[in-house]
Amino acid sequence: MSEDLVTIKRFTYVNESHVYEAGLVSENIFYYLKDKEMVSMDAFASNAIGGIKLQVRSAEVKRALLIIDEIDKNIKENEPPSELTVDKSKYKLILYDCHKCDSSKVYINQLHWFVDLFSSFSKRNHYCASCGYKWKQLKS
Numbered sequence: 001m002s003e004d005l006v007t008i009k010r011f012t013y014v015n016e017s018h019v020y021e022a023g024l025v026s027e028n029i030f031y032y033l034k035d036k037e038m039v040s041m042d043a044f045a046s047n048a049i050g051g052i053k054l055q056v057r058s059a060e061v062k063r064a065l066l067i068i069d070e071i072d073k074n075i076k077e078n079e080p081p082s083e084l085t086v087d088k089s090k091y092k093l094i095l096y097d098c099h100k101c102d103s104s105k106v107y108i109n110q111l112h113w114f115v116d117l118f119s120s121f122s123k124r125n126h127y128c129a130s131c132g133y134k135w136k137q138l139k140s
């Protein structure tokens with residue numbers, strides 16, 4: 001390939017790249033997944049060959065990394081927190097009653113739309129503003 005492609009992220013498994021691909025597509029950034037076919041045929045080969053490489057054109061590395069960072073941040077926030085701090089800008093009120101106090105002031109953490117798209121089946125942080133109860137469940 002004559003294009004100068006730069007590896008900006010590596011994945012061990014094929015499905016890990018989907019959310020990042022969606023992000024790049026949404027910003028019209030050309031990308032290439034090097035060794036994707038190899039890993040999808042033999043998942044055990046992934047470590048040996050250094051995983052699947054997400055590559056973009058060198059001119060678009062900066063823009064692509066901003067998107068990758070944004071997605072990484074959102075994914076991190078969606079992981080089970082040891083201590084949940086509720087940032088109102090990242091949480092939104094949902095129509096749901098608290099398990100503990102029946103208050104309807106229940107918030108769910110907001111994700112970037114394309115992360116949301118791919119994590120609709122994973123559990124989300126819920127928070128009751130009345131009693132402070134925190135729990136995780138599927139988005140209702």
Ligand SMILES: [Zn+2]
Nearest residue numbers: 098101128131
């Ligand atoms: Zn409550």
